[in-house]
Amino acid sequence: SQTIHQWPATLVQPVGSPLSLECTVEGTSNPNLYWYRQAAGRGLQLLFYSVGIGQISSEVPQNLSASRPQDRQFILSSKKLLLSDSGFYLCAWSRGLAGAADTQYFGPGTRLTVL
Amino acid sequence: SQELEQSPQSLIVQEGKNLTINCTSSKTLYGLYWYKQKYGEGLIFLMMLQKGGEEKSHEKITAKLDEKKQQSSLHITASQPSHAGIYLCGAATMYSGGGADGLTFGKGTHLIIQP
Known part of the structure; x- marks a missing residue:
């Protein structure tokens, strides 16, 4: 069976600091x-998607x-965080099926607070 | 762009009662997903509807997509405390191209079950 992991679960960072999820x-x-x-x-907003390594x-x-960087690894980064970057970040995966029936499965999320 | 409107925004229901959550699209839906989210956690996939008039059930939850494919409803029968959480509908765009376009989500319905 498939599983999806996110790290870290929670993060508190000062404004202007870098980020890596x-x-x-x-x-x-x-x-x-x-x-x-x-x-x-604001609901759930799509930020990035990838269909393959480096894409x-x-x-x-x-x-x-x-x-x-790898087939099953997806990294979200920032060089300098803003207050507005605070939120709950969710990663999801899908099989890449053609058409609308490509269900996305979500990870547990990372709670980011920028102070 | 596609917009999804969910109603109601929040719902308080006595345990054992039935309830309905609606999701309305500004455009024709080519794939409609229902997810449940517990506070501070990731999204759990419930059901996916694709065809006009389609109806699916899982345990006490039934989801329907209208014939015009612009509105979906989620109905819970004999609600239980385990049904509490946030229910989100997500829509696939007209051309998903392998699902890579991501989903557009409604803002969610907060469901509280009173004992």
Whole structure:
């Protein structure tokens, strides 16, 4: 069976500090990978998605970046955090099926607080 | 872009009662996903609907997609404390291209079950 892990679970960082959040998937190969952010009152917002190693697409311009150094590893980074980066970050994976029936499965999330 | 509106925003129901949550799209839905989220945790996949008029059930939860594929409802029968949480609907875009486009989500419905 497939499992998805996110690390760390919670993080408190000062404004201007760097960020690195990690997501790993087990039990599948060549998954599509996604980063979402859930902020209070704003719902769930897609940030990045990746269909393969080194292939990243950005949905929202911001000071965050994503990388996929390995098939089942997805990293979310920032060089300098802003207060507005606070939120709950969720990683998801899917099998990459054609059409609409490509269910996304979510990880446990990382709670980021920027002070 | 596609927008999803969920109603109600919050719902308090006495244990044992039935309830319905609605999800309305501004455009035709090509894939509609229902997820449940416990506070501070990741999303758990419930059901996916694709065809107009489709209905799926899992235990005491039934989801329907209307014939015009612009509205979905989630119905819980004989609610239990374990049903408490946030229910989110997510929509696939017209062309998912292997699911890589990500999902657009509603803002969620907060469900509280009173004993």
